[in-house]
Amino acid sequence: MLALQKLSYRQEANLIGSDQIPPLRETLEALQQSTETFYGYFLSSQLAGAISYKRESDLLDIYRMMVHPDYFRRGIARALLQYVEGCEPGIKRIVVSTASLNVPARTLYKHQGFTATAEEEIIPRLWIIHFEKRLC
Numbered sequence: 001m002l003a004l005q006k007l008s009y010r011q012e013a014n015l016i017g018s019d020q021i022p023p024l025r026e027t028l029e030a031l032q033q034s035t036e037t038f039y040g041y042f043l044s045s046q047l048a049g050a051i052s053y054k055r056e057s058d059l060l061d062i063y064r065m066m067v068h069p070d071y072f073r074r075g076i077a078r079a080l081l082q083y084v085e086g087c088e089p090g091i092k093r094i095v096v097s098t099a100s101l102n103v104p105a106r107t108l109y110k111h112q113g114f115t116a117t118a119e120e121e122i123i124p125r126l127w128i129i130h131f132e133k134r135l136c
Contacts, residue, residue, distance in 0.1 A: 005050075012098075017101070018125065036064070046068070050064065051066070060093070061095050062095065065077055065080065085133075091135055093134055098131075099129075100127040100128060106129065114132060114133045117132045
């Protein structure tokens with residue numbers, strides 16, 4: 001999982017021109033201590049993608065979306081989003097954030113019914129955009 005995370009977020013860092021993305025600095029110990037729920041997407045026993053989230057009441061907050069660069073543009077992120085949306089009964093809202101300059105992620109979320117709700121600078125010169133999808 002950590003290797004996938006590093007590969008995936010390294011691609012995002014290259015795309016947005018910043019390596020200040022927190023998942024790039026995460027240690028194995030920190031990942032193992034996470035309280036997020038994780039699901040993986042496997043192709044021929046290879047971990048090709050993963051998603052993590054936390055649920056609070058009727059809110060699903062997506063923390064990580066990772067796809068191995070060898071498997072980009074194969075619908076893995078879309079499948080992971082659809083899976084977690086369907087496996088948590090009673091969810092009324094899903095929220096997710098990505099780097100503002102990450103056009104592929106922004107496009108994915110918009111195509112999956114998410115609406116941009118806010119944009120903020122989390123550290124100097126690193127802007128993120130927040131998305132929300134209402135299910136009810």
